[in-house]
Amino acid sequence: MYKKFLILASKQDEAGMNIATQLLQFRKAPVSGILLQEEKFFDVFFVENSILYEENLDLDKLSEYDFVIFASKHKSEKHEKSLTVHAPGNFYFEEPKFGGKPGKVCKASAIFQKQIFKKLKENAEKSALKKYNVTLEATHHGPLINKPCLFIEIGSTEIEWKDKRAGFAVAKTISEAIEQFKENKYHEIVIGIGGPHYCPEFNKLQLDSNVAISHVIPKYISPITEEMIKEVWKKTDEEVDFAIVDWNGLGNAEQRQKVIDVLEEIKLPWKKLGDVER
Numbered sequence: 001m002y003k004k005f006l007i008l009a010s011k012q013d014e015a016g017m018n019i020a021t022q023l024l025q026f027r028k029a030p031v032s033g034i035l036l037q038e039e040k041f042f043d044v045f046f047v048e049n050s051i052l053y054e055e056n057l058d059l060d061k062l063s064e065y066d067f068v069i070f071a072s073k074h075k076s077e078k079h080e081k082s083l084t085v086h087a088p089g090n091f092y093f094e095e096p097k098f099g100g101k102p103g104k105v106c107k108a109s110a111i112f113q114k115q116i117f118k119k120l121k122e123n124a125e126k127s128a129l130k131k132y133n134v135t136l137e138a139t140h141h142g143p144l145i146n147k148p149c150l151f152i153e154i155g156s157t158e159i160e161w162k163d164k165r166a167g168f169a170v171a172k173t174i175s176e177a178i179e180q181f182k183e184n185k186y187h188e189i190v191i192g193i194g195g196p197h198y199c200p201e202f203n204k205l206q207l208d209s210n211v212a213i214s215h216v217i218p219k220y221i222s223p224i225t226e227e228m229i230k231e232v233w234k235k236t237d238e239e240v241d242f243a244i245v246d247w248n249g250l251g252n253a254e255q256r257q258k259v260i261d262v263l264e265e266i267k268l269p270w271k272k273l274g275d276v277e278r
Contacts, residue, residue, distance in 0.1 A: 002066040002112065002148070005042035005178050010051045015073035015154040018167035019174070020044050023071070026175035042069075042178050052099035054143035067112065068147050069174060074137075074155030082155040083124055083170060084198075085117045086137035087214060088144070089235070091221045091228050099142020103227060107148040108139075109237045110189045110212035116152065116177035117206050120170070127169040132160075136199040136206060138192075138218035139232065148237045184212075189238045192216035193224065193259060194246030194273075201246055201273050209278050211244065219249050226262045233268060242269035244276060 007023060009016030023044055043065075049056040051070050062068055074084050089105025090096040121134045152174065154166050188211045192202045197218050205211050215232035217224055233240050243263055250256050263270045 001183055002109070002181065003040045004065045005040070005067045005069060006062065006065040007042055007044045007069045007071055007174060008051055008057070009044070009046055009071040011046050011048055012050065013073050014158065015161035015167070016051070016071040017046070018154065018162060018164065019071035019152070019170045020046065022164070022167045022171040023174055026171065040178055040181065042174070050099075052142045054099065054145060057143060057145070059145065062145055062147055065147065067109070068145060068149040070149065070151045071170070071174070072151050072153045073161045074153035076156040079156050081132045081160050083120055083129070083132050083134045083166065084137050084151070084153045084155060085113060085120060086151050087113065087139045088141055088149065088151060089139040089215065089232075090142065090144075091139070091217060096142065100144045103231065104144050105139055105215060105231055105235050106145055107235050107237050108150065108214040109148045110214035111184055111187055111238060112148070112177070112181060113150055113214060114187065114206050114212040115181060116150070116173060119177045119180075120152070120173045121207060123169045123173045123176075127165055129166060129169055132166065136203050136213070136216065138197050138199060138216040140197075186210065187212040188241045189214070189236065190242055190244050191229075191232045191236060191240060192244050192246065193229070193250070194219050195249035196220075201249065202244070205244070205273070205276060209276055211276060212238075213244070214238075214240075219246075219251060222251070222255070224259050224262075226266060229262055229268065230266060240268070242271055244273050245270055247272045247274065
């Protein structure tokens, strides 16, 4: 079980600073404080430059923790108000533009990601942030670190990045998700394949079904290869039960068949999204 959490934000990132500074009010003890062995706790650290690039991070410091949460801004072309959660990683096999390493993703916890996403949805509603879309994103961008981690973000313009209500809701979410986190052996652990970047169908499953989703490989990563699927399978911190294929969000019949052929070749069980019990 994760007990020692680290929240990282960049001093150049207005949303990250908004979240992280508000998070300080929820801390149990100072960095050097002594806590009971069974207690969960978090520390907050600020870095000078972008958190997307591992060369900007103190990797030795990260090694002291069980789980890393990156507090960050989110950008989108449509400038929609949003609160997002996703695992980091790069599916492209060329030098990535936004950190990470070609073809590599970070470790992700399907269970913690499910719990923090549900908590984010709950707190957004309590905070009257009705105009904010709470959504998972497909796995994307850096950094690449050797710890289970996720990004939690405020989007998508400077107005939202500085929104104190949004920052408070996200900070409260992080604190409560850590405090209330518990392993759940009854969840079915899955990876998601297909669909758009903002994962509308996987959002529903994460909120309303027994499955817990770690990485999501979106449709626009084409072709989806055996190497990609093996990478997200290997980098899910829990034992994966099966893959969920967004059948209608995976292109044409040929593209679907290629993905199914890979899943059956590597002997990873799979289900169509519509066949998952709600």
